[in-house]
Amino acid sequence: MRLPVTPAATLWRALRDEARRTYPRGRVMIAVDGEDGAGKTRFADNLAAVFREDGSAVFRASMDDFHRPRAERYARGRTSPEGFYRDSYDEATFRRVLIDPFRSGATPDAGFQLAAFDLVRDEPRPAEWVTAPRDAVLIVDGMFLHRPELRGIWHWSIWLDAPLDVRYARMAERDGTDPDPAAESNRRYREGQELYLKDARPRAAASVIVDNTDPAAPSRVYQDFC
Template sequence: MRDELLSAIAGEILTRSARRVAIDGVDGAGKTRFADELAGALTDRGAPVVRASVDGFHRPRSDRHRRGRTSPEGFFRDSFDYPRLVELLIEPLGPGGSGRFVRAVHDVRAESPLELAQESAEPGAILVLDGIFTHRPELARFWDYSVWLEVPFAVSIPRVAARDYADPDPLAESNRRYVEGQRLYLAECDPRSRATVVVDNADLARPVIVT
């Protein structure tokens, strides 16, 4: 069922001649896996793909935590360098773009800047970008096609915990920055209504299109 859904979305992207595709959802929604598999489905249909993540455009820790290490508002407003993401990756891969792009500028795990060489996309390449907050006003206008992965915090936070050895309780104080930051995003940006398609991804084996 998962393969069929991904194939259907890939077909719609190609039918629409979409060049820039975003996969959005809360932390633990399954964005990376979904984007990887969607990129594979597009490649299987003969489409060139540039696969990237918003995570490659984190701001330095000093910027991310300037409102405080546990601030939900800081998580929502200060995590990413959107001007550089647009300038170096999104605009070059859009209509009239140069096709020359930079995939990432910061390694958030190492907390160090990256100096990656500029790459050249194949003609007609489709950008498949995953990441939180990708339906913010700074980014939403660029997407030719976008997916919102609908997953409740009761499911998403335990997924994150299993991956990062963190607390699986969505109400835990250690999760407040992330859960409440996501709630700010949901309230201010309503990504569900902005996405081209909404997919219930609570059951990874059986995702379902709900709009």
Template sequence: MMLPPTPRVLALRGLLAAIRRSYRAGRVIVAVDGGGPGGGTVFADDLAAVFRESGADTFRASLDGFHTSRAYRTRLGRETAESYYRDGYDESTLRRVLLDPFRLGGSAGFQLSAFDEARDQPVESRWLTAGQDAVLVVDGEFVLRPSLRGAWNASILLTNAVLDPLYVADADPEGTADFLVDESDAGEPRWVERVP
């Protein structure tokens, strides 16, 4: 289904084309960091819609579906900004049930979510499979942290996002993202492809 050619859709199509210049075929994982919980969700949803429009078998996930439990995050005392940054997400489960099996392709099953933070409990496993040239768009704060950098084929930072200072100092997200997107005018985002 063709999306209406609004300035936003046209900008996202241009971003998709830039990503496809490097990754024409095979499984592709794109990360979107919009700062704060859910900050990049709308952008990631819209980017996924443009990938679908292009005919790609496209899936959406969020780091919010891979939180750790409150008990784990507070095991050493009250939760702080630093403990949340260091322990707020279960990267091991993210890799084991989503990223690694998605990259394998074929009949390997993957899960788009493993934990419900609002209910503070794991979610029931729902395993999916996808075609050889599928796309996975993942949003979330801290997706550009050093421990996850190699997980993405392409990464996007929304430059108008409010970022955690510890994250900025540890990860330099603006310096490491493949694409910087200014969404000050959400109707017409402007992006810059970083020169390798």
């Protein structure tokens, strides 16, 4: 089923075609990264939809399903920005049960897991193994996907930009949080993401930068990093 022709769908298809020119076959792994509230999940869902239009076998995953247990996430303190950046996600499990078996594609019946942790219940999910054909696309959304420990795994990646006030307004509507970025309740997350920007320079690492201020009309950003 094809998505309607809209400014957003036109961009999604252009990004799909660009990725396909470089990676026409095999197992392809794509990251959709960005700060909280940038619109990563919806963007990744729509990117997956346009990949399916060309007959691709597409699989979706989110880093939100690879959190660490609460005790580990808050080991540095409940309000620690460094703890948010360094301890939120279980990269070892993410690589072991999803990335490594998907990437290998040694045999079509080799299984991988698209989710491993239930954040609400604060416990591992029961293992559900899925398989893919030799030619398949995995699209992962989430924060910190260009951190040094993960940067080298992606064939292609997107960084989503949106202004600070727009992102915090979205999170307030979505999660009931304070829309003021400077609020003390937001400090852990705001400063944790600032650590990420400084440590990983994700805009420079991404294959593509997209301004997602208006999700109905996202636009490609061309940036000179020299």
